[in-house]
Amino acid sequence: MFDTGDVSRPLPRSLLAEAEPFDDLLPEEAFPGDSSPGEAGSGPVLWVVPSLAEAARRVRPTTLAVDRTLPVLEALDGLLPDGLRRGITVGVSGTGARSVALALMARATGTGSWVVVVGDGDLGLAAAAEVGVALERLVVVDAPGREQWAPVVATFVGAVDLVLVSPGHRPSMGDVRRLAARCRERGSVLVHLSPESPGSPGVGRLVGDWPGRLDLRFSVDGAVWDGPHGGQGRLRSRRVEVSVTGRGLPTEGRRDTLLLPGPSGVPAHP
Amino acid sequence: MTPTAVRTLVVGCSDWPLVALGVASDESALVLGAGRVVAATGPARAVGVALGQRRREAQFLCPEVRVLARDEGQEARGFEAVVSALGTVTPWVEVRRPGRCSFGVRGPVRLFGGESALVRHTAEVVDAAVARIGAGVPAGTAAGPGCRIGVADGAFAAGLAAHSGGAAPEHSVIVPRGGSPAFLVPLPVGVLLPVGSAGGSTDLVDVLIRLGLTTLGAFAALPVADVLARFGTDGLDAHRLASGIDDRPVGHRPAPPDLAVSMAFDPPVDRIDRAAFAARSAAEALHERLSARGMACTRVVVEAETEHGQRVSRRWRDEGVLGPVAVADRVRWQLEGWLHGPPAVRPTSGITRLVLAPDEVVPASGRQLGFWGGVSAADERAGRACARVVGLMGPGSVRIPEWRGGRDPGDRVVLVPFVEPLREGGSGACPGRGGKPEVEPWPGALPGPSPAAVHLEPVVVDVVDAAGAPVGVDGRSRLSAPPDRLIVPQPPAGSRQVVAPGERVVAWAGPWPVDERWWDPLRRRRRVRLQVVTADGTALLVVLTDGRWTVAATYD
Numbered sequence: 113m114f115d116t117g118d119v120s121r122p123l124p125r126s127l128l129a130e131a132e133p134f135d136d137l138l139p140e141e142a143f144p145g146d147s148s149p150g151e152a153g154s155g156p157v158l159w160v161v162p163s164l165a166e167a168a169r170r171v172r173p174t175t176l177a178v179d180r181t182l183p184v185l186e187a188l189d190g191l192l193p194d195g196l197r198r199g200i201t202v203g204v205s206g207t208g209a210r211s212v213a214l215a216l217m218a219r220a221t222g223t224g225s226w227v228v229v230v231g232d233g234d235l236g237l238a239a240a241a242e243v244g245v246a247l248e249r250l251v252v253v254d255a256p257g258r259e260q261w262a263p264v265v266a267t268f269v270g271a272v273d274l275v276l277v278s279p280g281h282r283p284s285m286g287d288v289r290r291l292a293a294r295c296r297e298r299g300s301v302l303v304h305l306s307p308e309s310p311g312s313p314g315v316g317r318l319v320g321d322w323p324g325r326l327d328l329r330f331s332v333d334g335a336v337w338d339g340p341h342g343g344q345g346r347l348r349s350r351r352v353e354v355s356v357t358g359r360g361l362p363t364e365g366r367r368d369t370l371l372l373p374g375p376s377g378v379p380a381h382p
Numbered sequence: 383m384t385p386t387a388v389r390t391l392v393v394g395c396s397d398w399p400l401v402a403l404g405v406a407s408d409e410s411a412l413v414l415g416a417g418r419v420v421a422a423t424g425p426a427r428a429v430g431v432a433l434g435q436r437r438r439e440a441q442f443l444c445p446e447v448r449v450l451a452r453d454e455g456q457e458a459r460g461f462e463a464v465v466s467a468l469g470t471v472t473p474w475v476e477v478r479r480p481g482r483c484s485f486g487v488r489g490p491v492r493l494f495g496g497e498s499a500l501v502r503h504t505a506e507v508v509d510a511a512v513a514r515i516g517a518g519v520p521a522g523t524a525a526g527p528g529c530r531i532g533v534a535d536g537a538f539a540a541g542l543a544a545h546s547g548g549a550a551p552e553h554s555v556i557v558p559r560g561g562s563p564a565f566l567v568p569l570p571v572g573v574l575l576p577v578g579s580a581g582g583s584t585d586l587v588d589v590l591i592r593l594g595l596t597t598l599g600a601f602a603a604l605p606v607a608d609v610l611a612r613f614g615t616d617g618l619d620a621h622r623l624a625s626g627i628d629d630r631p632v633g634h635r636p637a638p639p640d641l642a643v644s645m646a647f648d649p650p651v652d653r654i655d656r657a658a659f660a661a662r663s664a665a666e667a668l669h670e671r672l673s674a675r676g677m678a679c680t681r682v683v684v685e686a687e688t689e690h691g692q693r694v695s696r697r698w699r700d701e702g703v704l705g706p707v708a709v710a711d712r713v714r715w716q717l718e719g720w721l722h723g724p725p726a727v728r729p730t731s732g733i734t735r736l737v738l739a740p741d742e743v744v745p746a747s748g749r750q751l752g753f754w755g756g757v758s759a760a761d762e763r764a765g766r767a768c769a770r771v772v773g774l775m776g777p778g779s780v781r782i783p784e785w786r787g788g789r790d791p792g793d794r795v796v797l798v799p800f801v802e803p804l805r806e807g808g809s810g811a812c813p814g815r816g817g818k819p820e821v822e823p824w825p826g827a828l829p830g831p832s833p834a835a836v837h838l839e840p841v842v843v844d845v846v847d848a849a850g851a852p853v854g855v856d857g858r859s860r861l862s863a864p865p866d867r868l869i870v871p872q873p874p875a876g877s878r879q880v881v882a883p884g885e886r887v888v889a890w891a892g893p894w895p896v897d898e899r900w901w902d903p904l905r906r907r908r909r910v911r912l913q914v915v916t917a918d919g920t921a922l923l924v925v926l927t928d929g930r931w932t933v934a935a936t937y938d
Contacts (some may be wrong), residue, residue, distance in 0.1 A: 207920055210834035210938040226764040236935065237783045237795035238832035247783045249761075251768055252797055254779045264771050271767030273760070335919030337937075340891030343864065346829050347891065347913050347921055347937060373937075377831035 182220040182273060182301065185244065187379040190368040191330075191356050196220070198273070198299035200327035200359075201292050205306040208332035208352055210235060211243070211372045213305050215379045216330075217274050218244035225273035230265055231255035232278035232305060242377025255280050262287040270298035278305040288324035328358035332372075349375045351382055387536030387562060387627060391487045391500065393468070393508055394544040395461075395529045397421040398481025399452055401512060402460040412440055415452035422447075455654065455718045457481065460515045462719025465696065466727040467511035471504055476681065476699040480715060484537045484699075501531050501554045514724070530554070535562040538623045542566070542573055562626035567599030574598075574620050586613060586620055598624040634680060634744045641675075642739035643668040650689045650732025654714075654721050660736060661713035668738045669706035678703040679740035684716045689731035694720060697741060713738065768800050789827040789896050790911075791923070791935055792836040826896040828911060833923055833935035840932035844869040845912075845924060855910050855926060859895035865914060868924070885916040893926075913937075 181195035196202075196216060204212045210232075217227050218240075226249045229235055233254065241247050251272075256264040258281050268275045269291055295302050304322045332352050339348035349371045357365035374380035395401055399413040399421040410425040419440050422431045430443045441447060457480035465483055468475050472490045477483045487500060494500045508529045532543025534557035543565065547555035557565045571590045595601045602625035609621045645664050651657045672679055680703055685695035698704075698712040713736075720729055768780050781797035788794050845853045847863035854862045865887045892912035899905045910926040911934075921937035 207918070208938060214834060224760050226760060228764075228767075233838045234835045236791055236832055236834045236836045236938075237797070238791045238836075239834040240783075241785075241795065242830055242832055247785070247795065249764070250783055251764065251800065252781050252783065253771060254775065254781075256775055256779075260774060264774060267767050267770050267774070271763045337889065337915045337919065337921050340889040340913055340915060343861070343890060343892070345891050347831070347915075349831070350919075350921070350937070373831040373834075375831075 180299065182225060183223055185215055185219045185379055187370055187372075187374075187381055188215060188368075190381075191354060191366050196301060197327075197360070198301060199296040201295060201302045201304065201324070202328045202330065203304045203306070203322055203326035204330040206332050207335060208350070208354075208372060209305055209330075211239075211350075211379070212330050212332060212354060213276055213303055214240050214243040214245055215372065216303065217276070220274060221246040221249045225249065226251065226271075227274040227276060228253060228268045228272050229276045230268065230278070231261075231280060232276065235276075239373070239377065243373065244378055262291065265291060265302075266294060269294045269300045269302060272300065274301050274303065276303045276305055282321055282323060285323045288322065292324060326358065328356055328361075330354060330356050349373060349380075387539070389487050389491075389533070389535055389559065390484050390537040390540045391497075391504065391531060391533045392482070392484040392537060392540040392544045393464075393504060393529055393531055394541065395464070395481045395508070395512070396545075397423065398461065399457055400450075402457040402480070402515070403450055403453060404515070405448075405450065409448065410444055410446060411448040411450060413450045413452050420452055454480070454715070455722065458715035458718040459723040460512075462696075462716070462723045462727050463515055464508055464511040465719075467507050468504070471500075471507060474697070476697045477712075477716075478698075478700060479712075482541070484540065487533060497533055497556055501533060501556065505529060505531055505554070533557065534565060535559065536623075536626060539565055539626050542569060563602070564626075566602070566624060566626045567597065569598045570596060571598055571601055571624070574623065586617060589613075602626070634742050637677075637679065637740040637743045641668075641671055641677075641743075642737055643671060644735060644737040646735050647733060650734045651736075652721060652732035654718055657717040657721060657733065657736075658710075658714045661717060662710045664736060664738050665706045665710035665713060668709060668740065672740060672743065676745060677740075677743040678705075678745075679709075679743050680704060681740070681742040682709055682712065683737075683739045683741045684713050685737040685739065686717070686720060686729070686733045687735035687737075688729040689734050690729075692729050692731075694729060695737075699742075703744065709738065772800065787824060789824050789898065791828060791832045794832070826894065828894065828923070831937070833921075833937045835936040835938040837933065837935060840925070840934045842871060843924060843931050843933055844871075845914075845926075845931045853931075854929070855893060855895070859893055859910055861893055861912075865890055865912070868914065868916065868922075885918065885920075887914045888917050889915040 180198045182198060183195050184192050202216070204210075204216075214235075217225075221227055222244065227245065228251045230253045233252070235252070237247065237250075237252075240250065253264065253268075255261075255278075261279055261281070261283060265275060265277055291302060294300075304326060306322070332354055334351075334353040336351045337347055337349075338351065339345045350373060352370055352372050353367060354370050354372065355365050355367040369382055371380045371382050397413075399415070400407075400411065400423060403413065405411045405423060407423055408425065410423060410429075412419050412422040412426050412431055414420065414437055417436060419431060419433055419435045419437070422433070422440070426440070426444050426447050431440045431447065435443075437449065441449070461477070461480040461483075465475055465477055468483070468485070471494075472485045474489070475483050475485045487497060491497055491500050494503050512529070530544045530547055530549065531554040532540045532545070532547055533554070534540040534543045539557060539562040543555040543557050547553050571587050574587055575584065590596075590601055595604070601621065604621070606618070606621060610618045613620070643664050645660055647656075647660070651660065668679070668682070681697060681699040682704060683695055683697050685693065687693050696716055698709075698716070700708060700712075704712070717733070717736075719727065720733070722728075772780050778799045780800040782800050783795045784798050786793065786796050845865045846867050846869060847853050848866040849863070851863070853865050856862065867887060868885045870885075890912060893910045894912075895910045896908070898907045900908070908927070912924050912926070913921060914924055915921045922933050923935040923937070924931050925934045
């Protein structure tokens with residue numbers, strides 16, 4: 113806990129390292145060539161004793177797919193009928209990105225998952241509470257510096273279920289790959305928020321890009337606000353078309369019309 | 383076999399923070415720690431200042447009060463002088479915290495001939511030591527109300543006896559042998575509060591009061607088995623305290639000798655910051671070593687060896703189990719006393735070696751993670767990750783939301799810095815203070831839904847009407863003309879764009895004026911809010927303050 117000795121040092125390499133693709137194989141199987149039967153008598157025989165962690169991995173009960181998802185709000189059932197799969201990276205961009213991100217996370221926080229927001233100081237917390245995010249499981253972290261960004265995000269990936277990042281810079285390809293691998297390994301979901309839509313003019317293109325592949329991409333269009341009219345009324349709800357594309361979905365993706373936010377602040381079907 | 387409590391003498395210097403700061407007792411003064419009153423002098427208490435009050439309440443009650451900030455280092459340094467003076471009475475002094483220590487009376491009572499003689503002698507020694515610290519204070523008024531001494535079976539009862547009595551030695555309370563249970567009967571259960579881990583006993587006391595068990599006697603009368611079944615081991619420990627049998631936790635035993643953690647310093651340490659840093663890691667190491675064996679320590683000996691071969695050691699103890707943070711605090715206080723204390727107690731050279739030896743251990747009961755509510759494994763992991771990132775990025779970088787209430791979306795929830803939980807084993811392993819939304823009405827508050835983006839730095843815009851003239855409001859907060867376009871000056875390079883320049887307004891609502899704190903010229907905020915929807919479907923909250931429009935929030 114009290115290891116401020118390495119304040120300036122990045123996290124140990126092992127923490128950021130990509131998961132070894134064959135690490136679930138047994139050591140003997142992983143290196144079949146090391147002790148071929150003919151040489152068994154001549155050279156010293158290396159006995160590989162499985163460590164406790166390996167033994168635990170072997171006897172670990174099978175995890176059902178249903179345990180590997182995070183629940184989402186009912187309004188998102190049309191887009192994510194099975195919930196939000198753990199261990200994936202999600203991108204939300206464009207107008208309405210924050211509302212989508214909050215809607216994705218709201219239900220999970222109610223069931224005990226934590227959300228950490230790294231580098232989006234603008235996130236409306238009152239709106240988060242209205243959408244249904246449990247504020248007692250929400251942590252907001254200031255934007256870390258460029259070189260600290262990856263260690264900070266890596267600390268949270270694996271420790272909490274949902275990490276919402278909005279880097280003020282373009283992260284390096286290597287960092288992004290390692291983070292995605294860490295998500296897969298630990299079952300956390302990394303949500304990348306870029307408030308600018310991909311095609312918008314200005315500085316947004318360079319700042320908000322995510323260099324790696326994202327498993328799911330949400331986008332919002334056709335926003336129509338209901339409520340104000342010539343100085344009368346107030347903003348009540350917004351009808352939007354939310355579409356999601358990515359792995360495990362039909363090639364054309366899924367689309368749904370939502371009220372985001374709905375009249376009470378909670379996303380709803382129109 | 384009935385366990386018997388060790389006959390104990392407790393020395394408690396009331397309002398030690400004041401004494402350590404050298405405040406005269408006839409002055410009206412108070413000491414603030416973490417925003418709350420932790421000590422107050424007699425004149426201040428006389429007008430109603432009480433411990434635990436906020437600064438504002440206290441100053442309301444007593445406007446002329448002198449407010450001092452707590453100085454834990456000073457307290458530790460001062461008390462080390464007192465404890466080392468008590469070395470002439472007995473070598474077995476156990477320090478609880480600065481301002482409070484205890485020792486078993488069995489040995490010294492024979493030396494001094496009777497308990498009242500012992501109390502008198504102890505009071506003299508302590509008063510002399512305190513008078514030496516408060517050198518700057520006029521004679522006679524130093525040391526405030528003086529130290530208080532209580533003798534009883536068990537340190538818990540003795541501590542309460544010291545608290546209930548007056549200035550030593552005349553008004554000391556000596557509870558007769560075997561009289562502790564009867565002495566505890568009429569006391570309120572609230573005295574259990576400072577005992578044990580921070581969160582657990584608060585809940586326990588709360589439940590007891592709601593059950594109608596308002597005195598320790600009523601609680602002690604419950605059958606032990608039922609208390610254990612309902613309240614677990616924490617409850618059992620509290621029950622043992624309340625019944626006055628034995629104040630040490632169940633299953634305590636002397637520690638095996640090989641658990642001590644030692645740390646060598648080269649070059650020798652003579653500054654508290656370096657020493658405190660070492661204290662933290664030594665406490666961690668001790669905790670790890672103990673918990674690997676399923677033990678937790680209730681008493682720890684802090685020992686230091688100096689360059690000149692001098693050895694000093696002091697015994698620290700607390701009610702309940704000492705977690706790593708608690709141990710680190712105590713080691714820091716001790717080192718503060720040794721390194722910066724009065725010359726009489728200061729070692730002659732720097733410290734070359736620090737040894738933490740657990741003196742008495744109990745089986746660690748561990749922590750049952752919450753099933754429904756309470757602290758879950760996820761909460762703990764999150765808390766640890768936050769603490770780690772605070773270490774990486776510095777304090778204040780990790781923040782958690784707290785409901786405050788207000789008229790603007792940005793006021794309703796504010797971010798407060800994440801603070802590492804002070805004590806392991808308590809309920810607060812994680813931030814988790816989001817709390818419930820405010821239900822009080824805020825007249826003039828913006829109606830929901832709230833904007834999903836509240837800009838930290840509002841973006842200046844020009845709101846113009848169809849003719850291109852700036853839109854303003856009159857004295858009755860009516861718009862001069864319907865807004866037609868938003869004109870954004872070129873955004874500074876690198877900043878995120880909130881609204882496209884020259885965007886047409888397709889719908890708008892408002893204006894809603896609000897005039898807050900009009901009675902306070904410095905903090906008065908008067909503004910007019912307007913919701914506008916632009917042609918690309920973006921809804922914005924624009925605010926007019928001092929003749930300037932800004933985009934305060936986006937309904938993202």
